[in-house]
Amino acid sequence: MECRGEAVVEKERIHLRPVTLCDAAPATLHLLPCEVLVNGPAPVGRFFTPAVRQGPDGLQVSFRGRSLRGEEAAVPPGFTGYVMVTEDRGERLKGKQDFSGSSESDGERDEQELVEAPESLEREFDRFIGATGSFSSFTLWGLETAPGPDAKVHGALAWPSLAEAIHAQVPED
Amino acid sequence: MDFSELEKDNTGRCRLSSPVPAVCRKESCVLGVDEAGRGPVLGPMVYAICYCPLSRLADLEAMKVADSKTMSESDRDKLFAKMEENGDFVGWALDVLSPNLISTSMLGRVKYNLNALSHDTAAGLIQYALDQGVRVTQVFVDTVGLPETYQERLQQRFPGIDVTVKAKADALYPVVSAASICAKVARDQAVKNWQFVEDLQDLDADYGSGYPNDPKTKAWLKKHVEPVFGFPQFVRFSWSTAQTILEKEAADVLWEDSPAQDLEGPERITAYFNKGSRARPRAPHRYFQERGLEPATALE
Numbered sequence: 388m389e390c391r392g393e394a395v396v397e398k399e400r401i402h403l404r405p406v407t408l409c410d411a412a413p414a415t416l417h418l419l420p421c422e423v424l425v426n427g428p429a430p431v432g433r434f435f436t437p438a439v440r441q442g443p444d445g446l447q448v449s450f451r452g453r454s455l456r457g458e459e460a461a462v463p464p465g466f467t468g469y470v471m472v473t474e475d476r477g478e479r480l481k482g483k484q485d486f487s488g489s490s491e492s493d494g495e496r497d498e499q500e501l502v503e504a505p506e507s508l509e510r511e512f513d514r515f516i517g518a519t520g521s522f523s524s525f526t527l528w529g530l531e532t533a534p535g536p537d538a539k540v541h542g543a544l545a546w547p548s549l550a551e552a553i554h555a556q557v558p559e560d
Numbered sequence: 561m562d563f564s565e566l567e568k569d570n571t572g573r574c575r576l577s578s579p580v581p582a583v584c585r586k587e588s589c590v591l592g593v594d595e596a597g598r599g600p601v602l603g604p605m606v607y608a609i610c611y612c613p614l615s616r617l618a619d620l621e622a623m624k625v626a627d628s629k630t631m632s633e634s635d636r637d638k639l640f641a642k643m644e645e646n647g648d649f650v651g652w653a654l655d656v657l658s659p660n661l662i663s664t665s666m667l668g669r670v671k672y673n674l675n676a677l678s679h680d681t682a683a684g685l686i687q688y689a690l691d692q693g694v695r696v697t698q699v700f701v702d703t704v705g706l707p708e709t710y711q712e713r714l715q716q717r718f719p720g721i722d723v724t725v726k727a728k729a730d731a732l733y734p735v736v737s738a739a740s741i742c743a744k745v746a747r748d749q750a751v752k753n754w755q756f757v758e759d760l761q762d763l764d765a766d767y768g769s770g771y772p773n774d775p776k777t778k779a780w781l782k783k784h785v786e787p788v789f790g791f792p793q794f795v796r797f798s799w800s801t802a803q804t805i806l807e808k809e810a811a812d813v814l815w816e817d818s819p820a821q822d823l824e825g826p827e828r829i830t831a832y833f834n835k836g837s838r839a840r841p842r843a844p845h846r847y848f849q850e851r852g853l854e855p856a857t858a859l860e
Contacts, residue, residue: 422813423788432759433758433760437759451806452660452790453815531668542850543852
């Protein structure tokens with residue numbers, strides 16, 4: 388998409404760690420109809436997931452005392468969802484270890500070193516990102532009513548197929 | 561009382577009842593309504609009805625039913641057992657409203673306040689007795705809010721029944737006392753056997769009375785606050801005691817219906833449009849606006 392703001396954004400060189408995409412474990416995702424003004428891990432598995440119920444009109448749960456209704460939303464065909472985390476500058480080494488998977492056997496580490504950019508090359512990148520999880524669907528929650536087919540998110544997920552259609556070569560007849 | 565239904569799912573409401581005594585389907589009955597656990601910030605609120613034939617009211621009185629608040633827990637349990645023994649003429653029914661139901665009602669887009677919820681629950685239980693074939697001719701209700709308007713509303717809903725709504729009805733009318741005992745016994749049992757929906761580590765069950773002014777209850781709330789999720793569903797989020805603790809000890813949460821001034825908060829994703837440039841970027845096409853899609857040119 389064209390955007391005039393683009394010109395003034397400082398150019399960054401970002402390296403996506405390819406190994407993390409293959410290693411990314413399936414993740415369970417919930418998209419809530421609210422903004423939680425904090426960033427960080429939350430005990431979803433202990434507080435939220437056990438409270439989800441299958442009601443007569445779909446999934447139901449509550450968050451902070453407010454009633455939510457949910458439905459499954461699928462990632463468009465041909466795509467895979469990834470939970471991406473950026474490593475802070477200067478935290479590269481630490482970050483690399485975080486992304487190396489749960490079983491930190493030496494063999495795996497070696498493999499990663501081979502695929503990763505060598506140290507000399509790393510210096511040329513400003514930031515590194517890696518996947519911590521992958522998903523093919525997620526639960527979309529609405530406040531008191533299910534988001535339904537008109538929800539913004541469903542519309543947004545339809546963009547890739549439209550984009551493909553409008554950018555496809557028009558056959559010459 | 562068999563709470564297995566409630567223990568299976570305590571996120572909504574749950575109705576429990578005694579079998580209807582045969583005599584209550586034949587003779588005119590008097591019915592009392594009362595509640596327990598309206599004030600606490602923890603646990604369910606229980607509504608109860610108790611009924612018996614007018615001709616047996618003296619027998620109910622002879623059991624020495626009294627306002628549940630004036631009795632010890634063991635005395636209440638004994639009296640409830642006695643009522644069960646007299647199941648040939650005394651019947652009861654309960655509605656257990658989970659703290660989650662109370663929170664989500666009161667914090668709904670359209671606020672459903674506790675008085676309205678109480679009135680509707682009471683009316684629902686009277687209707688339940690009628691549906692079961694109980695020949696209700698008189699109803700006594702311990703008031704919630706103004707007795708006059710409450711009585712008028714109930715009288716309108718049940719025109720064939722003589723409705724009396726009064727403050728302290730639980731001390732004045734034996735059927736209401738009996739209902740208050742049912743409600744209190746049920747509330748105590750529900751709280752004692754509460755199955756926490758959440759998987760809580762080192763849960764401490766020492767939460768005191770559950771009333772907001774109880775220091776033990778306050779300490780428990782402060783101990784069990786979680787920065788993202790707030791509290792377990794055992795807590796009524798709609799109580800100001802709970803809200804005050806959340807404001808101080810948990811992350812702020814903005815909803816689509818939160819008051820507009822709160823929406824300023826920290827930097828929004830659109831803010832980077834204006835960084836370093838006075839020029840307003842051209843608004844994206846409506847197609848993208850309607851789908852909440854924005855071009856991402858930087859990683860935040």
